Amino acid sequence: DVKVTQSSRYLVKRTGEKVFLECVQDMDHENMFWYRQDPGLGLRLIYFSYDVKMKEKGDIPEGYSVSREKKERFSLILESASTNQTSMYLCASSYPSGHTDTQYFGPGTRLTVL
Amino acid sequence: SQKIEQNSEALNIQEGKTATLTCNYTNYSPAYLQWYRQDPGRGPVFLLLIRENEKEKRKERLKVTFDTTLKQSLFHITASQPADSATYLCALGPGGGNKLTFGTGTQLKVEL
Numbered sequence: 001d002v003k004v005t006q007s008s009r010y011l012v013k014r015t016g017e018k019v020f021l022e023c024v025q026d027m028d029h030e031n032m033f034w035y036r037q038d039p040g041l042g043l044r045l046i047y048f049s050y051d052v053k054m055k056e057k058g059d060i061p062e063g064y065s066v067s068r069e070k071k072e073r074f075s076l077i078l079e080s081a082s083t084n085q086t087s088m089y090l091c092a093s094s095y096p097s098g099h100t101d102t103q104y105f106g107p108g109t110r111l112t113v114l
Numbered sequence: 115s116q117k118i119e120q121n122s123e124a125l126n127i128q129e130g131k132t133a134t135l136t137c138n139y140t141n142y143s144p145a146y147l148q149w150y151r152q153d154p155g156r157g158p159v160f161l162l163l164i165r166e167n168e169k170e171k172r173k174e175r176l177k178v179t180f181d182t183t184l185k186q187s188l189f190h191i192t193a194s195q196p197a198d199s200a201t202y203l204c205a206l207g208p209g210g211g212n213k214l215t216f217g218t219g220t221q222l223k224v225e226l
Contacts, residue, residue, distance in 0.1 A: 004157075033213075035216075040122070040218065041218065042203070042216050042217060042218035042219060043158075043203070043216040045213065048213060058213075090157050090158075092157070101146075101148075101207050101214065102148065102160045102163065103158075103160065103205075103214060104160070105157030105158050105159070106157050107155075107156055107157055108155070108156065108157050110155075
């Protein structure tokens, strides 16, 4: 079974802190994604990566950055956390285009910024 | 801009009945459409994929239809059970791309 793990299920940080969210997948997937999910807004894509050291902005990249130094690991960084970044963060991975592009999600990290 | 609409109101049905969820889209020509299930506090889980040249797909008690003329997909769960209670998301995928665009989901509640 494909497994996507995220470093924390729950995280509480203070405004202005630098926050790292880690995601690891074990299926050798090229593509990895970071979403945030908010009530009424659904899943919104923050960043995605289709290869090591490659990244592309999604729909809402402002206030975030990402790092992909190894194929299995994709990190989301909040440079200076703000209260409007309180949300559920979901990581996903998939095979590259040409396959089904089915995305496999991690359990999510519920981040609260105080 | 691209828009995907799923009924934001929860759907409540009785056990044993067929649940039908709707996904409508505009300003989009997807190569395929997927349905996911999400339980509270968990990540979405893939259920079914249907391609633009397919009218219908089935998997056990699940059935998906895809009408590219109406720009609509219907997701059916037959003989529904309380364990089917969850939020169901539709997602559209472009041809040649690797990003999905998700709807906001519809919450299904199956009552005894």
